[in-house]
Amino acid sequence: MIRIPSTFKTDVMSKDNKPAVYCKSGDTVVFETLDCFDGAVSPDGHYDKEGCYLANPVTGPLYVEGAEPGDALEVEILSIKTRGWGAMGTGYGEFAFKNYNEKNRMCVFDYSDGFVKLGGHKIPVEPMIGVIGVAPAGEGIPTTTPDCHGSNMDCNRIIEGAKILFPVQVEGGLLAMGDMHALMGDGEVFSYGLETGGEAEVKVNVVKNTGLLQPTIYQGGKVMTVASALTYEDAIRLALEAMYELLKAHGWEKTEAGLLMSMKCNLAICQIVDPQVTVRAELGEEFFK
Numbered sequence: 001m002i003r004i005p006s007t008f009k010t011d012v013m014s015k016d017n018k019p020a021v022y023c024k025s026g027d028t029v030v031f032e033t034l035d036c037f038d039g040a041v042s043p044d045g046h047y048d049k050e051g052c053y054l055a056n057p058v059t060g061p062l063y064v065e066g067a068e069p070g071d072a073l074e075v076e077i078l079s080i081k082t083r084g085w086g087a088m089g090t091g092y093g094e095f096a097f098k099n100y101n102e103k104n105r106m107c108v109f110d111y112s113d114g115f116v117k118l119g120g121h122k123i124p125v126e127p128m129i130g131v132i133g134v135a136p137a138g139e140g141i142p143t144t145t146p147d148c149h150g151s152n153m154d155c156n157r158i159i160e161g162a163k164i165l166f167p168v169q170v171e172g173g174l175l176a177m178g179d180m181h182a183l184m185g186d187g188e189v190f191s192y193g194l195e196t197g198g199e200a201e202v203k204v205n206v207v208k209n210t211g212l213l214q215p216t217i218y219q220g221g222k223v224m225t226v227a228s229a230l231t232y233e234d235a236i237r238l239a240l241e242a243m244y245e246l247l248k249a250h251g252w253e254k255t256e257a258g259l260l261m262s263m264k265c266n267l268a269i270c271q272i273v274d275p276q277v278t279v280r281a282e283l284g285e286e287f288f289k
């Protein structure tokens with residue numbers, strides 16, 4: 001089994017990052033990941049603000065032999081194991097909470113029994129991967145910013161059993177991931193997920209010449225095209241264009257593809273708090289067979 005320790009970390013998705021590991025299409029690889037604070041928060045809630053830490057570090061990158069621009073890199077999430085506790089900042093003063101001037105603080109949660117205890121409720125965890133992506137073709141992009149290479153999409157459908165296809169932009173793809181969340185609702189509305197670290201076991205496959213436009217998730221019987229942009233308008237358009245092109249690539253006649261989308265495609269928000277917003281279009285996978 002190939003394993004990438006979290007000492008191979010970076011805060012930029014870049015074609016210039018030296019591969020941590022090389023593997024073949026079909027290999028299974030374990031990524032050990034740090035939380036988005038790069039370990040600056042301890043289990044007792046102490047937040048070391050003076051230390052030198054990366055923002056939103058990812059582990060990698062993984063070079064997958066044979067992956068070339070124009071291909072898709074398929075990443076199947078076989079398992080996600082998290083460390084049993086997480087940290088969450090508060091989001092006063094920004095986004096939906098910009099009119100609330102409370103003091104922000106760091107909160108920690110022990111969920112080693114599989115439940116978050118909050119307000120008298122026991123909430124089951126649903127571990128997901130916040131940042132996962134390949135290297136962009138142009139200049140490196142910080143791991144805080146999602147785009148068509150994936151990265152900080154903060155999509156809560158990236159859970160165990162999900163399959164994600166990324167448009168490969170550079171030789172080897174250069175897959176990296178981090179920023180696990182034990183729980184996060186659509187939107188990540190109070191600025192943080194329940195931030196945690198752990199390890200993800202993934203199987204990678206190169207799919208030749210897909211012409212895929214955006215990261216595309218297969219999960220829970222749905223196909224989801226995910227897109228990020230500075231505005232909701234652009235993100236929504238990019239997600240819908242990706243869905244439309246995917247349908248046509250699966251043999252749908254162009255107008256029937258549009259009609260089907262109006263009948264059965266749903267839009268959802270992934271996150272609203274990163275340097276670009278992320279949305280997804282969802283359609284049942286039965287329409288792709």
Ligand code: CA
Nearest residue numbers: 130152154179
């Ligand atoms: Ca994130």
Ligand code: ZN
Nearest residue numbers: 036130179193
């Ligand atoms: Zn996060």
